[in-house]
Amino acid sequence: MTRHWLHGATLLLFTIPPVAWAWWDNGHMLTAEIARQQLTKSQVAVINGLLEEWSDDFPGLCDLVTAAVWPDQLKCANHGAVCPRAVMENIHIFDPWHFDEKPYNPQNLTLPHCADQWLPNPSASFTLTSAITSMGTSNSRFAFNFMLRWVIHLVGDIHQPLHSADGYFDDARLGHLPQGDRGGNLIPVISDCGANNLHFYWDSAACQYLVNWSPHYQDHREALTQNASDLITKYPPSSFGTRYDPEHLKACWTQLQNKSKPSGVFDICQQVFVRWVNDTFDTGVPGAYGGITRNSMIPDDYAVWAKALDMVCFWKTYAEFEMSRRQIVLGGYRLGDMLRLLAEQGARVKQVPDRKPHMDLNTKIFMASTIVLAVLLVLLLIRYCKLSRRLRDITSPNDMALELNRAVA
Ligand SMILES: *[C@@H]1O[C@H](CO)[C@@H](O)[C@H](O)[C@H]1NC(C)=O
Ligand SMILES: *[C@@H]1O[C@H](CO)[C@@H](O)[C@H](O)[C@H]1NC(C)=O
Ligand SMILES: *[C@@H]1O[C@H](CO)[C@@H](O)[C@H](O)[C@H]1NC(C)=O
Ligand SMILES: *[C@@H]1O[C@H](CO)[C@@H](O)[C@H](O)[C@H]1NC(C)=O
Numbered sequence: 001m002t003r004h005w006l007h008g009a010t011l012l013l014f015t016i017p018p019v020a021w022a023w024w025d026n027g028h029m030l031t032a033e034i035a036r037q038q039l040t041k042s043q044v045a046v047i048n049g050l051l052e053e054w055s056d057d058f059p060g061l062c063d064l065v066t067a068a069v070w071p072d073q074l075k076c077a078n079h080g081a082v083c084p085r086a087v088m089e090n091i092h093i094f095d096p097w098h099f100d101e102k103p104y105n106p107q108n109l110t111l112p113h114c115a116d117q118w119l120p121n122p123s124a125s126f127t128l129t130s131a132i133t134s135m136g137t138s139n140s141r142f143a144f145n146f147m148l149r150w151v152i153h154l155v156g157d158i159h160q161p162l163h164s165a166d167g168y169f170d171d172a173r174l175g176h177l178p179q180g181d182r183g184g185n186l187i188p189v190i191s192d193c194g195a196n197n198l199h200f201y202w203d204s205a206a207c208q209y210l211v212n213w214s215p216h217y218q219d220h221r222e223a224l225t226q227n228a229s230d231l232i233t234k235y236p237p238s239s240f241g242t243r244y245d246p247e248h249l250k251a252c253w254t255q256l257q258n259k260s261k262p263s264g265v266f267d268i269c270q271q272v273f274v275r276w277v278n279d280t281f282d283t284g285v286p287g288a289y290g291g292i293t294r295n296s297m298i299p300d301d302y303a304v305w306a307k308a309l310d311m312v313c314f315w316k317t318y319a320e321f322e323m324s325r326r327q328i329v330l331g332g333y334r335l336g337d338m339l340r341l342l343a344e345q346g347a348r349v350k351q352v353p354d355r356k357p358h359m360d361l362n363t364k365i366f367m368a369s370t371i372v373l374a375v376l377l378v379l380l381l382i383r384y385c386k387l388s389r390r391l392r393d394i395t396s397p398n399d400m401a402l403e404l405n406r407a408v409a
């Protein structure tokens with residue numbers, strides 16, 4: 001759920017040294033797996049069928065669950081534990097798609113110019129709107145494949161509180177951050193799992209989900225499926241009350257399906273994603289900045305709250321602990337609702353006619369030898385036919401008679 005800290009003034013690129021870069025794919029894949037478990041087999045098959053078309057270029061990142069980490073893999077610049085591919089993409093143009101920068105300004109500081117304009121392009125909510133409007137009307141398998149990957153990733157991202165906010169502070173506890181904290185990236189903390197700033201700590205779901213994607217991810221598949229099922233059982237849709245509504249996308253989708261293309265459909269759809277971002281912000285952001293101190297260890301009670309462990313329910317009301325794990329589950333339910341609609345449209349997207357089969361060297365050698373052999377065989381047959389004709393000529397009735405006469409004489 002990494003939000004790239006480089007977003008913003010290009011000048012900063014040269015003035016701030018890069019923050020250590022590590023993130024956790026686990027939360028993304030859990031969200032996707034929870035969504036997958038909300039779909040029918042045939043809906044999953046439609047989505048996987050589209051994603052699999054890129055498996056030559058992105059091996060191991062082409063099903064509903066692993067595609068969740070594809071947008072982060074694009075950012076990989078160096079080979080390492082979280083960037084295991086031999087060829088790194090190093091594409092940063094999409095970095096600002098990963099978050100919304102709704103200002104969190106509890107100290108009423110004077111905000112920089114434009115700080116409150118967090119909705120337009122680029123932002124996660126804008127990208128999601130763009131994705132659903134493309135896919136609601138598109139017949140292009142490329143558009144579907146590309147946008148599906150972003151949808152699966154970004155619905156996860158906007159459920160991580162620090163992907164919904166940019167915090168402005170000026171005090172000793174959190175620091176001098178009048179230009180914003182890049183979603184907690186500029187607040188160093190010390191944690192049990194090596195997450196060295198507040199943003200990374202939340203990306204790890206408070207040090208709970210740390211298993212990164214790798215080409216051998218299949219080894220963790222069973223644990224992921226089990227974790228997702230357990231979370232669904234623990235936090236059923238009804239446990240989210242009015243926050244979760246399976247009909248959220250209905251008006252947007254109905255309008256997109258309307259052949260007369262009513263105006264204002266983009267706004268209708270955008271409201272849905274902004275609502276989800278607002279919900280994440282309201283639920284998680286004030287708490288995420290409370291109780292921690294810059295450059296210090298994450299306190300135990302904060303960690304407990306961030307994890308939403310069951311034990312806290314004994315002494316606080318359930319609703320107060322709707323953090324990391326619950327956010328992952330809620331994101332999974334909402335993603336499931338969205339993918340159900342997209343699968344319906346995806347099933348109508350025409351299959352591209354098969355390209356001419358691509359021939360490799362071995363196939364070419366095999367074909368050439370087959371042709372040479374066939375020619376040789378034909379030549380042999382011709383020779384054989386000629387030979388047998390000559391033999392037949394020799395043993396024709398005339399010859400026989402001749403031979404007989406000769407014998408009688
Ligand atoms: C900031 O403003 C809000 C609303 O105007 C107020 O409730 C709050 O106490 C103010 N906070 C500070 C730290 O001044
Ligand atoms: C499954 O959940 C447990 C903790 O509940 C965690 O330690 C483990 O890493 C998780 N594995 C995956 C693949 O999600
Ligand atoms: C489709 O759009 C048209 C024009 O905006 C509108 O009059 C009509 O009611 C819409 N149909 C549905 C089913 O929403
Ligand atoms: C989101 O929150 C902002 C203010 O924080 C509010 O102005 C806007 O109406 C909200 N949007 C939705 C769709 O909830």
